[in-house]
Amino acid sequence: MSTTLQPKVRIQREDFSVTDEIEALKKSSKNIGGLVVFLGTGRELNKGESIADLNFEHYPKMAEKKLDDIRVKAIKDFNIIDMSIIHRIGHIDIGENIVLIIAAGEHRKEAFVACEWAIAELKRTTPIWKKETTTKGEVWVQSTP
Amino acid sequence: MSTTLQPKVRIQREDFSVTDEIEALKKSSKNIGGLVVFLGTGRELNKGESIADLNFEHYPKMAEKKLDDIRVKAIKDFNIIDMSIIHRIGHIDIGENIVLIIAAGEHRKEAFVACEWAIAELKRTTPIWKKETTTKGEVWVQSTP
Amino acid sequence: MITVKYFAQLRQMAGKEEDQFELGPQITLDQLSDAIGSNLPKIGELVRDKKIMVSVNFDVVASDHIIQDGDEVGLLPPFSGGI
């Protein structure tokens, strides 16, 4: 388990450990009863095209600001105890982790709602772009719901 | 990372690693794009009572059968790729992991629905019982929604 | 022979994990509750009054279920798994 205290919202090149991030979030409160985690990973296929690899880029400062906004709003609006959001950038292979959102609540219901809202909001508001490399070449992906 | 291949539905005394369970499930398909995880942990308070520790017991064979049924039904009904369900029994301290459900889908929506359904169904159908030790003594907990 | 399993608070009330009864090839749940109640009157009453769920061979059954010789019966207090 990592002993360094890291910010709860991060954009980073390196992979993350889901277990370490959960254990870090658990330290927020002894009253956490339910954690809901969304983990997005690199799929091999998109609309029938075979993907060789993915590359993510972001708008520094703005992307972090939007993720911070999502975390603060989720804690306030859904009455959860805490939330972590981590998104990777750079080259990502098939099967690798891309994005992690953890919502920690006293009970499970609010954690499910907050986690599902947060990933939808991330896709809507956060300046991060995905480039897919397929057999046909490179494609900047348009938003998908 | 664990190299032993373990069943995807388990009831066990020892703790589990969320990361290891996710990585094991990822091996089901290269087409997994979204994993939704529910992790239940031991809270310090329940209805204002301070909890010293928790103890879970189960009905062997029947509990495993019900978890298997939930996994099979979730994969079929919600069109997810795979699911893991692990529940611990025996003595559990505050903050420790109790139950883990992972739903892996091509997309996130079906994974959220399947995961949330599975934990509700576990509580409804699976013969597992929780005993809380508080300052007032031991209490077998009645079902909560 | 029918095996009856006690769990959680019922196990603590019974002071044991199971009982075994010789009650013929087919019996009703009422007949079983009488047999249980001869030694454990409180538990017999809970079963008769349908205050607890009953499983037969690892599935919950309705109160009119006919129990066969060789079946395993579980007496199940309200579940509280998960969190």
Add this chain to the structure above:
Amino acid sequence: MITVKYFAQLRQMAGKEEDQFELGPQITLDQLSDAIGSNLPKIGELVRDKKIMVSVNFDVVASDHIIQDGDEVGLLPPFSGGI
């Protein structure tokens, strides 16, 4: 001075990550799109036709937003973070 940042496909189209313009204390988005278009006509057109989102100082703005000298403007293709 106003800094304009290009991202993703716009960065590839522009062949650079940013431009800087001296355009006075306050300008409209249309004036900025003309300045961008003088070197990068396609991108200038996308901005003028409101085909892409524009951020000013890290927040998305409406098309009538007035840009101040010193602002950082981001030209933002549709986002595709998450999965």
